[in-house]
Amino acid sequence: MEFNNKGSGSGLQSEINITPLVDVVLVLLIIFMVVVPLLMEGYDVDIPRASADTSAHVAESQLILSIGSAACPILGPPAGEGIPKDCQVTLGDQKIPATELPARVGEILGGRPAEQRALFLAVDDRLNYEGVLRIIDLAKSGVADLKIEFIATN
Amino acid sequence: MRLGESGKMQASINITPLVDVVLVLLIIFMVMAPQMRRGPDVKLPNTTKPNSQGDERGRILVSIDEAGGLWINDQPVPAEHFGDALNAAVGTEPNPSVVIRGDAKLHFVQVREAMLAIEQAGFHGVGLIAKRAGAEGK
Numbered sequence: 001m002e003f004n005n006k007g008s009g010s011g012l013q014s015e016i017n018i019t020p021l022v023d024v025v026l027v028l029l030i031i032f033m034v035v036v037p038l039l040m041e042g043y044d045v046d047i048p049r050a051s052a053d054t055s056a057h058v059a060e061s062q063l064i065l066s067i068g069s070a071a072c073p074i075l076g077p078p079a080g081e082g083i084p085k086d087c088q089v090t091l092g093d094q095k096i097p098a099t100e101l102p103a104r105v106g107e108i109l110g111g112r113p114a115e116q117r118a119l120f121l122a123v124d125d126r127l128n129y130e131g132v133l134r135i136i137d138l139a140k141s142g143v144a145d146l147k148i149e150f151i152a153t154n
Numbered sequence: 155m156r157l158g159e160s161g162k163m164q165a166s167i168n169i170t171p172l173v174d175v176v177l178v179l180l181i182i183f184m185v186m187a188p189q190m191r192r193g194p195d196v197k198l199p200n201t202t203k204p205n206s207q208g209d210e211r212g213r214i215l216v217s218i219d220e221a222g223g224l225w226i227n228d229q230p231v232p233a234e235h236f237g238d239a240l241n242a243a244v245g246t247e248p249n250p251s252v253v254i255r256g257d258a259k260l261h262f263v264q265v266r267e268a269m270l271a272i273e274q275a276g277f278h279g280v281g282l283i284a285k286r287a288g289a290e291g292k
Contacts, residue, residue, distance in 0.1 A: 133284050
């Protein structure tokens with residue numbers, strides 16, 4: 001009988017009150033609506049200035065990545081993802097396929113302290129912007145905290 | 155008597171259809187909002203792992219459209235007044251930083267010139283905005 005009484009008691013409130021749930025969901029929706037279009041992703045880059053700290057011993061340890069339009073012919077937006085397989089870049093003084101970039105950059109810069117991990121880029125003007133960003137993406141995936149500096153003085 | 159009784163039976167308004175309509179409106183606006191930019195039509199480059207650049211509020215947005223036209227905070231700016239417009243855009247921002255939204259079809263030289271102009275206007279470093287590949291259909 002007691003059991004029955006309890007049963008009828010719960011029968012009084014047979015439906016869950018969803019109003020607070022709906023309120024919370026609505027507020028969450030509004031928050032995401034406002035924030036999501038404003039979030040951006042990309043790459044921090046820098047143009048180094050000619051100044052006193054560009055001394056000889058710094059220049060010695062600089063790792064320069066040259067991307068030429070002859071060895072790496074990305075003149076239009078690359079199709080799909082990644083970069084074309086025939087793209088070759090010059091890292092330091094070695095010519096390597098761009099696909100080997102993450103491994104080589106990690107090898108050379110991985111041993112340095114994080115604040116000295118900088119890659120200097122000399123990029124051919126005729127190259128496609130999206131292709132250049134994809135190469136930066138590759139290089140950055142090789143080592144954490146990699147700073148990208150453009151040699152773009154002329 | 156009968157009228158009074160039926161009034162008692164339906165004491166509260168049924169808000170379910172209202173909530174449905176509001177939810178649908180919300181979803182419609184959510185989908186439309188990114189396409190309602192006033193600024194230039196820029197198709198951002200796709201890359202695999204772009205880093206977070208945070209919120210676009212408080213940043214100076216420099217856009218370069220497919221034709222090479224320059225925009226600052228969604229306003230078109232002639233190339234010869236770019237530096238002045240950039241300094242004007244700083245306003246009261248205590249720590250201004252600049253991001254470039256360049257179209258994927260651009261040649262690197264157009265972005266490089268914009269970066270140089272930004273550097274000459276006195277800003278250190280820029281963010282190059284990309285889109286995570288496959289994030290949204292287009």
